[in-house]
Amino acid sequence: MPVWGANRGDAVGEFQSRIEAAVTDTGYRYQRTGQGFDLTVDVPGPERRIHTYRVVLRRPERAFTMTDVVRTIGYGAGPDGSRRGKTVTAGRSVYVARSRALDGSGRWHTFSSADGHRLIRGVARELGWREVRPTSVKIAMAFGVLGGAVAIGTLVALAVVFWF
Structure with missing residues (x-):
């Protein structure tokens, strides 16, 4: 079994690779960025909501910041009928969303933003990284x-x- 930790030459690459492997075949979409990575997931519900976990890795400090970016596209009633509205929030978002499947099966889909936080923090802990608040x-x-x-x-x- 390989040894991960402070002696690893490419700590950022290892962090990115471990997250990418962890989300393979899940609802999360992984994308490397210049400073870290983004994990994006579609949140079930009546409005279209996209939750992105934006992670910036600081290799010299062996620290990372995690920012939640939530984009919501919904519909509301306006004076001239139905209107499409968009909102974007950034910061720390902790919430649970639940909705019925549209296929008529009666199943429920549940999303908890804390699951993504736990995934990222778990990999960080295993590799010896610490979280710094944005x-x-x-x-x-x-x-x-x-x-x-x-x-x-x-x-x-x-x-x-x-x-x-």
Whole structure:
């Protein structure tokens, strides 16, 4: 059995190859990029949703970032009838989508975005890579902490005002 790890000459190539092998014959589509790879999957549901796990590998640090890019194409009612709408979100998306098969079999198709995260993190762990959060996630977390602090401050101020 080959030894993977810090002594491996082409750590990025090994990471990419392991992911590519792991998604062979699955619903995931694999594409190498200049800095890593994209895993793309069609999400079942009434609207067309495409989930891409964009992974950037940093070889010197043996670190990676993972960003979820979710493209949704749906239809909605507008003043002039049915209108096609598109949205694109990037950051960290964790959700589950479930829909019935269109073939009349009564089967359900389920998608969990966490499955792709687990797959990528599992390969990374085996090869000794660590995850670094992308800047967009760090910014979102900072705003969340700031919003939480403002909410707690507001509750304390209201408690003081109504207590006295």
